Amino acid sequence: MLFRTLAVPAAVAAASIIPPRATCENPTVRKEWRSLSADERDSYISAVHCLAKQPSKLGLSTTQYDDFPFVHNALNNDIHFVASFLPWHRYYVHIYEQALKECGYTGAAAYWDWTLDSDDTPKSSIWDPVTGVGGNGDPNTPVTIDGYTYKCVSDGPFKDLRPAYLTDTYVPHCLRRNFNNGSDSIGDMFSPRYTPDAVAKIHALPDYDSFRINLENGPHGAIHSAVAGDLMPATSPNDPLFFLHHTQIDRLWSLWQQVDPETRVNDFSGFRTQNKTGQPTPAQATLDDIMPMRNLAKDIPIRDIMSTQSDLLCYTY
Numbered sequence: 001m002l003f004r005t006l007a008v009p010a011a012v013a014a015a016s017i018i019p020p021r022a023t024c025e026n027p028t029v030r031k032e033w034r035s036l037s038a039d040e041r042d043s044y045i046s047a048v049h050c051l052a053k054q055p056s057k058l059g060l061s062t063t064q065y066d067d068f069p070f071v072h073n074a075l076n077n078d079i080h081f082v083a084s085f086l087p088w089h090r091y092y093v094h095i096y097e098q099a100l101k102e103c104g105y106t107g108a109a110a111y112w113d114w115t116l117d118s119d120d121t122p123k124s125s126i127w128d129p130v131t132g133v134g135g136n137g138d139p140n141t142p143v144t145i146d147g148y149t150y151k152c153v154s155d156g157p158f159k160d161l162r163p164a165y166l167t168d169t170y171v172p173h174c175l176r177r178n179f180n181n182g183s184d185s186i187g188d189m190f191s192p193r194y195t196p197d198a199v200a201k202i203h204a205l206p207d208y209d210s211f212r213i214n215l216e217n218g219p220h221g222a223i224h225s226a227v228a229g230d231l232m233p234a235t236s237p238n239d240p241l242f243f244l245h246h247t248q249i250d251r252l253w254s255l256w257q258q259v260d261p262e263t264r265v266n267d268f269s270g271f272r273t274q275n276k277t278g279q280p281t282p283a284q285a286t287l288d289d290i291m292p293m294r295n296l297a298k299d300i301p302i303r304d305i306m307s308t309q310s311d312l313l314c315y316t317y
């Protein structure tokens with residue numbers, strides 16, 4: 001036995017002695033936006049407005065809310081179409097949830113389950129000005145940025161937000177949405193890509209890499225494209241809806257992990273960096289890869305974020 005222990009290659013032995021994070025005692029339960037009480041909704045929305053008034057924690061001249069799109073934009077090519085897409089956004093939603101709490105929010109991060117709306121997304125109650133997040137950009141309040149005309153959201157709780165950045169540019173502007181189906185029409189808002197059936201097929205995939213690729217390219221991308229406006233560019237966290245959308249993405253990953261928790265809480269694979277045409281095949285990602293967060297929070301390894309029920313995260317759905 002002793003010899004067999006000693007014969008384990010150094011790298012494997014080292015990895016096996018990294019202690020797992022402690023399991024947490026009383027996980028909070030993240031809820032669907034429309035099952036929050038009116039008080040919980042108000043508390044969430046007030047905290048968003050609070051973040052949009054606090055000064056930047058990154059030393060920028062803009063608000064703490066703007067720190068989120070700013071960092072997301074800066075890391076755009078490191079965190080999309082790569083293995084770390086799911087863990088990075090899980091960590092990012094957690095950091096946002098903490099920031100909301102520091103601004104007085106008493107609940108947990110909430111999600112938008114778009115599968116519930118896929119039979120008629122444009123008519124969904126999520127767009128309600130009172131119980132939802134406000135609706136499509138208003139064609140009667142067009143705004144011109146760099147020669148292009150955009151539609152501003154003119155109802156709901158976020159109509160007065162003034163996102164500061166549009167990708168790399170400082171250009172304070174209204175919150176924009178532009179519902180579409182890939183043409184000039186609103187149509188079905190790409191709903192075939194996020195029906196309960198479409199999501200069930202992704203849920204049935206057996207390995208992390210194919211699960212991540214299909215979730216990111218399918219429902220995740222479809223919602224960004226269908227809502228459009230500020231939800232489209234690399235500063236997409238400009239729209240608070242981003243966080244409800246990405247909490248749902250995180251929920252689907254968590255539900256997938258729960259199918260076989262012992263295996264899937266460590267199932268992580270795929271390209272570490274984007275596969276660009278003409279470049280050598282990128283290296284494989286590992287659980288020890290460090291997620292950059294540009295001072296929004298500490299940079300931590302992916303393995304620390306794999307379980308939602310650790311002392312770091314401590315939530316369920």
Ligand SMILES: *[C@@H]1O[C@H](CO)[C@@H](O)[C@H](O)[C@H]1NC(C)=O
Binds near residue numbers: 186
């Ligand atoms: C978008 O929706 C319109 C109106 O329903 C429809 O005529 C058009 O074919 C759709 N386009 C795409 C690309 O799905």
Ligand SMILES: *[C@@H]1O[C@H](CO)[C@@H](O)[C@H](O)[C@H]1NC(C)=O
Binds near residue numbers: 277281
């Ligand atoms: C990289 O992407 C290109 C184009 O999308 C694809 O044809 C190629 O097979 C990919 N390479 C690998 C190693 O997956």
Ligand SMILES: [Cu+2]
Binds near residue numbers: 072079080089
């Ligand atoms: Cu993103």
